[in-house]
Amino acid sequence: MNRPLTGKIALVAGATRGAGRQIAVQLGAAGATVYATGRSTRDRRSEMDRPETIEETAELVTAAGGTGVAVPVDHLDPEQVRALTGRIDREQGRLDVLVNDIWGGDPLVTWHKPVWEQPLEQGLRTLRLAIDTHIVTSHFALPLLIRRPGGLVVEMGDGTTAYNETNYRLSVFYDLAKVSVNRLAFSQAHELRQHGATAVALTPGWLRSESMLDHFGVTEENWRDATADQPHFAISESPAYVGRAVAALAADPDRARWSGQSLSSGQLARVYGFTDLDGSQPDAWRYLVEVQDPGKPADVTGYR
Numbered sequence: 001m002n003r004p005l006t007g008k009i010a011l012v013a014g015a016t017r018g019a020g021r022q023i024a025v026q027l028g029a030a031g032a033t034v035y036a037t038g039r040s041t042r043d044r045r046s047e048m049d050r051p052e053t054i055e056e057t058a059e060l061v062t063a064a065g066g067t068g069v070a071v072p073v074d075h076l077d078p079e080q081v082r083a084l085t086g087r088i089d090r091e092q093g094r095l096d097v098l099v100n101d102i103w104g105g106d107p108l109v110t111w112h113k114p115v116w117e118q119p120l121e122q123g124l125r126t127l128r129l130a131i132d133t134h135i136v137t138s139h140f141a142l143p144l145l146i147r148r149p150g151g152l153v154v155e156m157g158d159g160t161t162a163y164n165e166t167n168y169r170l171s172v173f174y175d176l177a178k179v180s181v182n183r184l185a186f187s188q189a190h191e192l193r194q195h196g197a198t199a200v201a202l203t204p205g206w207l208r209s210e211s212m213l214d215h216f217g218v219t220e221e222n223w224r225d226a227t228a229d230q231p232h233f234a235i236s237e238s239p240a241y242v243g244r245a246v247a248a249l250a251a252d253p254d255r256a257r258w259s260g261q262s263l264s265s266g267q268l269a270r271v272y273g274f275t276d277l278d279g280s281q282p283d284a285w286r287y288l289v290e291v292q293d294p295g296k297p298a299d300v301t302g303y304r
Contacts, residue, residue: 003031003065004251009092011084013075013137014102016040017052018209019156019239023099024057026243028066030251032097035088036061037073044072052210075102075133078140085140095144097250100181101156102133115172123173130177134184142192149196152250155185156242157203160285161262167293182262189260198259200249204242205266205284206235220277231298235287241265241276248272280304 005027012024016038024034036057039046054070061068071087073080088095110118134155145151159169161182169175185201192199206212208223216226216233226233242265249255249268266283268274275281282304291299 001065003029005066005096005247006031008032008096008250009035009088009094010097010099010250011035011037011088011095011137011141012099012101013037013073013133013141014100014156015057016046016048016054017050017057018211019204019207019242020099020101021052021057021060022239022243023101023154023156023246024068024243025060025064026240026247027097027250028061028068029064030247031066032250033067033069033092034058034061035069035071035084037071037075037084038102039072039074041070041072050211075137076128078136081136081140085144088141089144094148095141095151096148097152097154097246098138098141098145099154099156099246100134100137100184101154102137103130103156111170111174113171118171118173123171126173127177127180131180131184134181138184138188142188142197146192146195146197151192151195151197152255153185153188153192153197153199154246154249155181155188155199155201157181157201159203160264161186161201163285163289185262186260193259196256198256200258200260201262202242202245202249202268203262203264203285204239205237205264205282205287206233207242208236208238212236227298232287232292234298234300235282235284235292235303237265237282237284238277241269241274241282244274245269245272248274276304 015036058068058070188199
């Protein structure tokens with residue numbers, strides 16, 4: 001089996017569930033050693049209060065063919081992140097891929113309410129979880145990543161820059177969080193370029209995360225049943241799809257061509273040729289603009 005990332009070291013910050021978990025797994029499937037971090041462990045849950053743990057993620061990475069290392073980290077705590085990167089340096093002496101996927105804000109967001117009707121402290125904590133965590137992690141991890149040319153930073157968000165600049169995203173706090181993460185990738189690309197490193201923003205489409213499947217009362221095996229109530233869910237994608245996007249970027253010797261750009265899983269699938277678990281290539285953000293947002297009937301023909 002081809003494992004183009006054998007010998008590479010990755011840190012997936014926010015790898016407990018959803019996109020982060022499958023990014024870690026797909027990097028492992030390509031042969032990488034992956035440090036999977038998060039706040040949910042077998043001993044303690046985060047405020048997300050879900051059952052998934054970083055230990056499970058690390059085990060999935062190893063089962064996929066890589067080496068998974070679970071490290072409990074609160075990425076708002078600089079000392080915990082400093083200790084994490086120090087450990088990676090001691091154990092590996094290098095870092096090739098950094099994925100900033102920390103979020104954890106779902107329980108705090110008040111959706112579809114104007115800013116003056118939102119709980120202020122919850123909204124501000126959402127921003128801290130969504131933005132400050134990424135900056136803290138980059139502050140400590142990037143000195144290790146730039147030690148060797150060719151490093152890759154992936155800032156995970158929701159929505160491309162083009163989409164987020166023209167569409168209101170559910171609340172002031174959520175909107176700001178997602179716009180900021182995309183801009184962070186652009187800024188880091190500027191700072192990393194002289195060191196031979198690449199930074200990109202990446203978004204999945206409508207992600208069939210564990211919580212989204214629970215919301216619709218379906219599983220990954222029967223997810224299409226949810227289209228009876230929400231027809232546009234037909235364009236959704238598994239977390240493995242964006243995981244494969246990250247693995248493809250990391251294995252691309254010419255990945256610097258993407259530096260500073262805002263990318264989507266569907267866009268990269270057309271370039272690199274990877275598919276979702278069902279063999280399709282959903283292009284959710286084009287679908288949203290051309291079908292869902294204009295109010296057209298659900299029809300994924302030509303979009304997956």
